[in-house]
Amino acid sequence: MVFSFIVPTRLQRATQRVLHRLFHTRNGLFAGLHIALEAAVYGEYAWEVFGYCQELEFNTGFLLLPYLLLAVNTGAFVLCALTNPGTITESNQELYLRVYAHDGVMFRKGVMCRTCHMEKPARSKHCSVCNCCVHRFDHHCVWVNNCIGAFNMRYFLIYLFTLTAMAADIAIITVAFLIQVVLLSNLMYGSYVDEQGQEHEVEIPFLIQHLFLIFPRIVFMLGFVIVLSLVLGAYCCFTLYLALTNQTSNEWYKWRRYKCPHCQAQQPHDKHTAYRNAYSKGVWINIKEIIKPPTVSERKKKP
Ligand SMILES: [Zn+2]
Ligand SMILES: [Zn+2]
Numbered sequence: 001m002v003f004s005f006i007v008p009t010r011l012q013r014a015t016q017r018v019l020h021r022l023f024h025t026r027n028g029l030f031a032g033l034h035i036a037l038e039a040a041v042y043g044e045y046a047w048e049v050f051g052y053c054q055e056l057e058f059n060t061g062f063l064l065l066p067y068l069l070l071a072v073n074t075g076a077f078v079l080c081a082l083t084n085p086g087t088i089t090e091s092n093q094e095l096y097l098r099v100y101a102h103d104g105v106m107f108r109k110g111v112m113c114r115t116c117h118m119e120k121p122a123r124s125k126h127c128s129v130c131n132c133c134v135h136r137f138d139h140h141c142v143w144v145n146n147c148i149g150a151f152n153m154r155y156f157l158i159y160l161f162t163l164t165a166m167a168a169d170i171a172i173i174t175v176a177f178l179i180q181v182v183l184l185s186n187l188m189y190g191s192y193v194d195e196q197g198q199e200h201e202v203e204i205p206f207l208i209q210h211l212f213l214i215f216p217r218i219v220f221m222l223g224f225v226i227v228l229s230l231v232l233g234a235y236c237c238f239t240l241y242l243a244l245t246n247q248t249s250n251e252w253y254k255w256r257r258y259k260c261p262h263c264q265a266q267q268p269h270d271k272h273t274a275y276r277n278a279y280s281k282g283v284w285i286n287i288k289e290i291i292k293p294p295t296v297s298e299r300k301k302k303p
């Protein structure tokens with residue numbers, strides 16, 4: 001009785017500790033998992049799809065494109081993981097306070113970080129995983145094991161877009177290969193007999209089943225990259241929208257949770273707070289700001 005009581009509690013605590021370590025401390029687990037998945041997909045592509053497509057005389061440039069994307073993606077991944085996103089320290093805090101003005105709605109002057117005991121510059125946020133405040137904080141990305149802030153956002157965008165392009169490109173090549181196999185084998189014009197002895201014309205579900213039996217690894221990989229393309233594609237659209245409107249994920253989230261301090265209305269409104277995104281300066285300048293973030297030294301020079 002006592003034993004059964006103790007074990008679940010201990011198990012619970014152990015699980016909590018593991019979960020805390022996974023999601024609340026910096027660790028390379030997700031980065032490792034990401035590399036392993038990439039290796040599995042590219043291994044399958046190089047091992048089977050590439051060879052079969054060459055036999056079917058696919059254009060070599062078309063087949064090599066996923067490798068080019070992989071090279072760019074790996075570079076962006078390394079830069080994103082190793083670049084300081086904009087850690088705010090005692091020595092640079094004064095300068096970061098001058099980069100963005102407090103908008104008075106989402107970011108108020110004089111608010112202190114309870115952990116770092118420093119005034120929070122506008123658009124910054126304390127990351128509990130990295131245990132520091134980050135300038136123009138977007139989010140903490142477990143896949144690159146780093147915060148995404150002002151100085152690595154550009155690398156993160158390249159990383160995200162090339163990752164989506166990699167998944168979509170491999171999906172397109174694999175689908176083109178399987179279509180070619182179906183056309184060459186004349187499978188579409190055949191028929192099959194089911195368990196009840198009835199004859200049916202070949203339809204898409206039967207074809208997929210049939211292809212899975214011939215190329216199980218390829219079809220499995222195709223399913224994975226299709227799902228990945230859709231999920232990443234949606235996330236790309238969201239990130240692009242944020243980039244074009246000069247918002248961070250943190251600001252977007254804060255905005256959705258915003259309550260008017262005067263009347264608790266869910267959105268800032270003209271009666272109490274006429275809120276406009278104070279940081280957006282038009283699409284072109286917003287993009288330029290991500291490519292070349294306004295640096296502290298640049299601002300310092302201004303009177
Ligand atoms: Zn802090
Ligand atoms: Zn972080």
